[in-house]
Amino acid sequence: MNQAATILVIDDEPQIRKFLRISLSSQGYKVLEAGTGTEGLSQAALNKPDLLVLDLGLPDMDGQDVLAQFREWSAVPVLVLSVRASEGEKVRALDSGANDYVTKPFGIQEFLARIRALLRQAPETGQVDSALVIGPLTIDLAYRRVLLDSVEVALTRKEYAVLAQLARHPGRVITQQQLLKDIWGPTHVDDTHYLRIVVGHLRQKLADDPAAPRFIVTEAGVGYRLVES
Known part of the structure; x- marks a missing residue:
């Protein structure tokens, strides 16, 4: 996967989205944003990103439910980024199809390395027609x-x-x-x-x-x- 990959950030905190947009754009990625689960699923269906960064604490629906719905029709990598640090939340997300799990607060260099690793592993045809x-x-x-x-x-x-x-x-x-x-x-x-x-x-x-x-x-x-x- 090349550096022009499109990454969709689904997070309700504008400051987090801004920080990730600046950080990811500086690495050559195209960044899309959504502040709710519903908007995120719509963006994913319309724009077919190469990777999702998904917060679990969304205002309209739980991020675990967003993940489950997304996995019904797409196999592209999902990196969960959440303040929820319990083992149970991590296990549930990974069992539901998340590829990686990073807890907030987080180091941006490690986060970017995990993004690169997921994109390297991603199949070229991970996004299926919804x-x-x-x-x-x-x-x-x-x-x-x-x-x-x-x-x-x-x-x-x-x-x-x-x-x-x-x-x-x-x-x-x-x-x-x-x-x-x-x-x-x-x-x-x-x-x-x-x-x-x-x-x-x-x-x-x-x-x-x-x-x-x-x-x-x-x-x-x-x-x-x-x-x-």
């Missing part, structure tokens, strides 16, 4: 919206979770057990009727005929897959 289009159906993972013929479809939390999981792996079969484990939890891997009900509701809302599916295909006895765009 929106999947299958004919008249659009699944926007960044904004958590589903459109059919340009009209937004109202989905329940579980319905969206199932569709989003399939959308992250278009054309690939996701087993019933994997969907149940990821969405309902490991104690529900045998509750296949939960999944059948949700998929049935999804098909109704997407006008998807199970006998001749346009979107969701059932692989009998195995699981489901979303047709490729």
Whole structure:
């Protein structure tokens, strides 16, 4: 990754953003800024940065939730920069997909070295397309919206979770057990009727005929897959 990399700083403290903007710009990086989690996710979706610097104490949503939503559709490096120094917070962030964790106050030279290390390790195609289009159906993972013929479809939390999981792996079969484990939890891997009900509701809302599916295909006895765009 070259020195022209774009870095998005999501932090609610203007003085921290200014300090990081000056420090990172002096190293040749392009710097984007956001003061809230919602704005940060929007900036990430629109501008596709090469790395995120993420504070956890944001005014509108917890940074851990920002990280979880971002990881639904992007694999670019995330460096958490936070006053939260507990081991539990660090473990949770790293388990949720953060690549590094730096506590405030911090030394700028070490911070810049960690940025360089993350950019060296980053895959060239870490940023994936946040929106999947299958004919008249659009699944926007960044904004958590589903459109059919340009009209937004109202989905329940579980319905969206199932569709989003399939959308992250278009054309690939996701087993019933994997969907149940990821969405309902490991104690529900045998509750296949939960999944059948949700998929049935999804098909109704997407006008998807199970006998001749346009979107969701059932692989009998195995699981489901979303047709490729």
